[in-house]
Amino acid sequence: MPSRERTRAAGIASDPGPRSTDHGPLGGRHERPDARAKVAGSTRFVADLALPGMLHAALAVSPVPSARLAGLELAAARAVDGVEAVLTAADIPGKNQVGVVFPDQPLLVEDRVRMVGDRFALVAARTPEAAWEAARLVRPLLEELSAVHDPVAALRPGAPPLHEGGNLIRTFKVVRGDVTRERARADVVVEAEYQIGGQEHAYLEPQACLAIPEARERITIITSCQCPFYVQKAVARVLGLPLAAVRVEQAPTGGGFGGKEDYPSEPAACVAVLAFATGKPVRLVLPRELDMQASTKRHTVVVRHRWGADRDGQLCFAEVETVMDAGAYIGLSTVVAERANASSIGPYRVPAVRVATHVAYTNNLFGGAFRGFGAPQVTWAAEATMDKLARRLRMDPLELRRRNVLDDRRRTTSTGQRLPGPVLASECLDRAAALAGWDEFRARSQANSGPVREGMGIGLVLYGCNLHHGGQRLDRSSAVVILQPDGSVVVRVGLTEMGQGNLAAAQTIAAQALGVDPAVVQVWQPDTTTxxxxxxxxxxxxxxxxxLAILDAIRRLRTRLDPVAAELLGCRADEVELAGSLASVRGSPERTVPVAQVASEMAARRIEAIATGWHRTRPRRFDPETGIGAPYEFYAIACQIARVKVDSELGLIRVEEVSAAHDVGRVIHRDAMEGQIQGGIVQGMGWAISEELKLDHGRLANPSFTDYTIPTAADAPKVRITVVESEGASGPFGAKGVGEPSLIPTAAAVRNAVCDALGVEIDRLPLTPPTVVAALGDRHPFAWLLSERRVDEHERLATVDRDG
Amino acid sequence: MAERVTVTLTLNGERRTFEVPPGRRLLDLLRDDAGLTGSKEGCGAGECGACTVLLDGVPVTSCLVLAASADGHEVVTVEGLLQAGRLHPFQDSLVTRGGVQCGFCTPGIAVTGAAILARGEADPSEQARLLSGNLCRCTGYTKVIEALQDSFAKGGHAKS
Structure with a gap:
């Protein structure tokens, strides 16, 4: 195969990187431990598990977004052949409550419907067909109530309140510096309002879980999820059980992206209630249409900006006001808003900052966690505004960013936090620009008058790794390491594999620290009892x-392993080194004994070969009132540059290439890291241009992959990757997370590239063809044909139902 | 008892007979009657490709095929790509080139990719087009196409 062709379509990473070496597997490309079973089709997802006597669950849900529930007629549902239980709110043994951070969400409706997809009743039957038929026959007696579908309107006086206390859930702020003074100093000021649509996760495996009851005393839940400990709490609450009586085992999980963070607690609570009522195992697999309708989404937001700079392009002030559509329940919306709020300014030095982030209830889709967690929306807005400033200043957008990014000397963020470690914003900008050929592209006189136009745009993000200060109490982790008598190693961690490569990362880290081959390390998915x-x-x-929890466990294990190795080697315990599957004597590499032999000796002597490990993040200062302080422990920076072609007649966008420079600290597993970046870019591109949540009075009008279009292999751009490695990050071997920084800048880069190609500003996401055509206005090639009215029509079609 | 039809097909090289309701989908026959759960249901509407199998060598979404219509035909599932317990060359390349993440779309991708190789299609753009009926939300497709190229370079098309 000619290499040129391969590179063109396959987008080979620029840095081939080492395979696993004598220095250990760290940073290599050894096989992922879960890959062979998955590719052979032998990995058992929840829908592949069945038990004798197992029942199938189905849900009866609301077709309307706002109503009073006067009663339920269940006789027809109960009469369906094969149905064993039809349950309502009154049948829940514990609390009828599944809110993850705030108790505003019943598992089953008692009297008030607040969103399409609210559950009326649970069904268990001997076949899935019977269960869903019965669910369809549940007849709710509804008195429809007025609904609100626009988050901004929801905050106005007189809007119909969803809950007691009104529709404003909370406002977060950042207040720093003197905006009035800085505004007077600014030579250019950009004001904008950005309408940013939400996103469906579109994990390929729908939500699924299986409950196995033991009398009415204990229960095992096997579920596709990111957060088994959330599920454990939710199930314990609805069943009225202590946490120890609820065992949650994470099944292999077919994609999450945040969509299996908070939501899986709901289906798990449903099957748990059915399993306790029937005494039988119960499995639920959501049909795709219901999954897309009822599960959480990336938040739809409106962001208003007023940013100013002096004539040299130095930012003077930034004012940001964001309204987030939480949907009918808080879920994780306040937590998402906390991150959006802290991420609103990006990696820029701004003397005066005012940010306000409001979270509003509406009768729309349920907002929740989604890769980036509020940061993608505000980053999209910030990067759009930076490009607008550059155009006003007639400055290269890359140069404008270079002049304003945080660096090693000026490292104080918009929240007043001094960034730890090397600050690599300029490095990422320059590396991405070199990879993309930024200067050459801009120097080339682009033939941008024809129907197909080319453009290039930048997206830059400063991502706060790990949980926000507000979630610090959850920011700890657990690991268990067991050295088997044959030298193989069992690792359990409390964090989950959902495709991103956590098993590969945990395996690599354990193998590196124990000096063994990754192939002898087996990492098992978490279970709340282990x-x-x-x-x-x-x-x-x-x-x-x-x-870090694994490294802690191995450190403790070595307090017992090293003395045994030392005895076999004839040295002191503190002279033992582990590498290349051997224990050796420091300074005398020829004196070795296999690690497996040490393991066998430990077993023979009945020495404890199991160790637990723990890690918690360092406490930080942060003032939630002013938003000032250290919201995150440390940060990762990423810059992506997109090159696009736009058909200006049809408004169609083709993303040709994305060049990505990522500050990852240290690479743990190279294929997994690249896979995260490539996948994040394509998911971010989908959000940017094609994935539109079309709402019809709170109902999702396009709940299918035909009508909600995620990128296919034919749409994928060429992706070039360069990683910026550095010393000093606090992660294992200095690694930083890459899962979300991979997605966050993509949509911004695409937006800026499209605007560069067309010479217009587009302040609405996604950039669907009608949006692009509408933005061109009288610059559209056929503007003379398209009357004002018809362009309005395009616009209306693009946004129909957003406001109901 | 409801009406049943007899379906006799060659499933992964073995002649098998099933008695199924007339409306049964091929996907359910495979997963529930034959116990081959490698084919996944991601949408039930022929959109995602996770249930792709080969019907007389041609990739089809088995959620849209009536089991009865497979009577007398040859069906190969992801399980049938393995020969004597060894992975198909494309499956092997997916593993070694990092083309597997969550794994839910992977069986369908493995089946479609095997068909692309069998067809001798070497052009990566055309391969991407042929794979566009198989949605993947994790990988961004880069390493999947790299794996196709890799197995093609290793002669996987000749062996499949």
Whole structure:
């Protein structure tokens, strides 16, 4: 195969990197431990598990977004052949409550419907067909109530309140410096309002879980999820059980992206209630349409900006006001808003900052966790505004960013936090620009008058790794390491594999620290009875938090292993080194004994060969009132540059290439790291241009992959990657998370590239063809044909139902 | 008892007979009657490709095929790509080139990719087009196409 062709379509990473070496597997490309079973089709997802006598669950849900529930007629549902239970709120043994941070969300509706997809009743039957048929026959007696579908309107006086206390859930702020003074100093000021649409996770495996009851005393839940400890708490609450009586085992999980952070607690609570009522195992697999309708989404937001700079391009002030559409329940919305709020300014030095982030209830789709967690929306807005400033200043957008990014000398963020470690914003900008050929592209006189136009744009992000200060109590992790008598190693961590490569990362870290081949290390998915609560697998914290807990466990294991090795080697315990599957004497590498022999000797002597490990993040100062302080422990920076072609007649966008420079600290597993970046870019591109949540009075009008279009192999751009490695990050071997920084800048880079190609500003995401055509206005090639009215029509079609 | 139809097909090289309701989908026959759970259901509407199998050598979404219509035909599932317990060359390349993440779309991708190799299609753009009926939300497709190229370079098309 000619290499040129391969590179063109396959987008080979620029840095081939080492395979696993004598220095250990760190940073190599050894096989992922889960790959062979998955590729052979032998990995058992929840839908592949069945038990004798197992029942199938189905949900009866609301078709309307706002109503009073006067009653339920269940006789027809109960009469369906094969149905064993039809349950309502009154049948829940514990609390009818599944809110993850705030108790505003019942598992089953008692009297008030607040969103399409709210559950009325649970069904268990001997076949899935019977269960869903019965669910369809549940007849709710509804008195429809007025609904609100615009988050801004929801905050106005007189809007119909969803809950007691009104629709404003909370406002977060950052207040720093003297905006009035700085505004007077600014030579250019950009004001904008950005309408940023949400996103569906579109994990390929729908939500699924299986409950196995033991009398009415204990229960095992096997579930596709990111956060088994969330599920454990939710199930314990609805069943009225102590946490220790609820065992949650994470099944292999077919994609998460945040969509399996908070939401899986709901289906798990459903099957748990059915399993307790029937005494039988119960499995639920959501049909795709219901999954897309009822599960959480990336938040739809409106962001208003007023940013100013002096004539040299130095930012003077930034004012940001964001309204987030939480949907009908808080879920994780306040936590998402906390991150959006802290991320609003990006990696820039701004003397005066005012940020306000409001979270509003509406009767729309349920907002929740999604890769980036509020940061992608505010980053999109910030990067759009930076390009607008550059155009006003007639300055190269790359140069404007270079002049304003944080660096080693000026490292204080918009929240007043001094960044730890090397600050690599300029490095990422320059590396991405070199990879993309930024200067050459801009120097080339682009033939940008024809129907197909080319453009290039930048997206830059400063991502706070791990949990926000507000979630610090959850920011700890647990690991268990067992050295088997044959020298193989069992590792358990409390963080989950959902495709991102946490098993590979944990395996690599354990193998590196024990000096053994990764192939002898088996990492098993978590189960709440085998490891401590490690918080959620989110915030790009998986490899970091599991890695540090594993290193702690291995440190403790070595207090027992090293003396045995030392005896076999005839040296002191503090002289033992582990590498290349051998224990050796420091300074005398020829004196060795296989690690496996040490393991066997430990077993023979009945020495404890199991160790636990723990890690918690360092406490930080942060003032939630002013937003000032250290919201995050440390940060990762990423710059992506997109090159696009835009058909200006049809408004179609083709993303040709994305060049990505990522500050990852230290690479743990190179294929997994690249896979995160490549996948994040394509998911971010989908959000940027094609993935539109079309709402019809709170109902998702396009709940299918035909109508909600995620990128295919034919849409994928060429991706070039360069990693900026550095010393000093606090993660395992200095690694930083990459899962979310991979997605966050993409949509911004695409937006800026499209605007560069067309010479217009587009302040609405996604950039669907009608949005692009509408933005061109009288610059559209056929503007003379398209009357004002018809362009309005395009606009209306693009946004129909956003406001109901 | 409801009406049943007899379906006799060659499944992964073995002649098998099933008695199924007339409306049964091929995907359910494979997963529930034959116990081959490698084919996944991601949408039930022929959109995602996770249930792709080969019907007389051609990739089809088995959620849209009636089991009865497979009567007399040859079906190969992801399980049938393995020969004597060894992975198909494309499956092997997916593993070694990092083309597997969550793994839910992977069986369908393995089946479609095997068909692309069998067809001798070497052009990566055309390979990407042929794979566009198989959605993957994790990988961004880069390493999947690299794996196709890799197995093609190793002669996987000749062996499949």
């Amino acid at each position: 490891v401590g609560d490690s918080g959620p697998t989110v915030a790009s914290r998986g490899a970091h938090m599991s890695g």
